[in-house]
Amino acid sequence: MPVLAGLSEHAAVAVLNARLLDEVRQASALKSEFVGAISHELRSPLNVILGYQEMLLEEGLGPLTAPQVEAIQRSQGHTMMLLEMITALLDLSRFEAGHLPVARAPMPTNLLLQQIRDEVPESWRRPGVALRLEDDPSLPVIETDVGKLKTVVRNLVHNALKFTERGSVTIGARLTADGEVAITVADTGCGIPPEALAYVFDMFRQVPGTQGGGVGLGLHIVRRFADALGATVRVDSDVGKGTCFTVTLPRTGALVPRADARRRADAA
Numbered sequence: 001m002p003v004l005a006g007l008s009e010h011a012a013v014a015v016l017n018a019r020l021l022d023e024v025r026q027a028s029a030l031k032s033e034f035v036g037a038i039s040h041e042l043r044s045p046l047n048v049i050l051g052y053q054e055m056l057l058e059e060g061l062g063p064l065t066a067p068q069v070e071a072i073q074r075s076q077g078h079t080m081m082l083l084e085m086i087t088a089l090l091d092l093s094r095f096e097a098g099h100l101p102v103a104r105a106p107m108p109t110n111l112l113l114q115q116i117r118d119e120v121p122e123s124w125r126r127p128g129v130a131l132r133l134e135d136d137p138s139l140p141v142i143e144t145d146v147g148k149l150k151t152v153v154r155n156l157v158h159n160a161l162k163f164t165e166r167g168s169v170t171i172g173a174r175l176t177a178d179g180e181v182a183i184t185v186a187d188t189g190c191g192i193p194p195e196a197l198a199y200v201f202d203m204f205r206q207v208p209g210t211q212g213g214g215v216g217l218g219l220h221i222v223r224r225f226a227d228a229l230g231a232t233v234r235v236d237s238d239v240g241k242g243t244c245f246t247v248t249l250p251r252t253g254a255l256v257p258r259a260d261a262r263r264r265a266d267a268a
Helices: 010-059 065-097 107-117 147-163 218-228 258-267
Strands: 105-108 129-133 141-144 165-174 181-187 232-238 242-249
Touching: 010 065, 010 181, 065 147, 065 218, 105 107, 105 165, 107 129, 107 147, 107 165, 107 181, 129 147, 141 147, 141 232, 147 181, 147 242, 218 232, 218 242
Parallel strands: 129 165
Antiparallel strands: 105 141, 165 181, 181 242, 232 242
């Protein structure tokens, strides 16, 4: 290449690496822009579908039989799941671009956990697996982006139910010694091999042999949203016995820089 003529081998390698890094950044930006645009366009028709489903359930187009109501409700549930997935992808693309909005509001911790438990779709549940909630009346009100925190915990619950054939999935929370709130999702499932713990939060990575389905985005979104909320995520697992994910977040709205939060998680 003419531009590299006359440069030392070390300087030429440095120039090539800089070019490659720039191309990777451009490709990443284009990917994020594409995902964001597609996600935004997909939300509009889904909202229209949800509107018609609501109209049908309110019998705005005529009376319904019980089986018809059940069928529409099931369809509505799956449509909502798809909308939430698309919204999460849009938020993920915004996060990567540095434009993820965080809207904080006070929320009682117990109420948050109860809502998450009650909103778990029937299609996620499995015979022989109990979904439990550990209530603690002493848990405080937290100030956070409720929607994003719900997405974090819901993804963990969904993941736990997928990989638990029998036993239970338990949602709980406790106060830490530092006065922070630690939300846990524990299961009695197959567990995660030690070598896979290093990449379970990576995008499009799945644990070999688990056959849980999906595309490998759930835990990646958990980590990214937790970063945005100033929270940390820790995973403890024992193969054949189960897994416990712990999301620790401040009680107040003060943001912890992502780098600081990641260091705290790695040191835990």
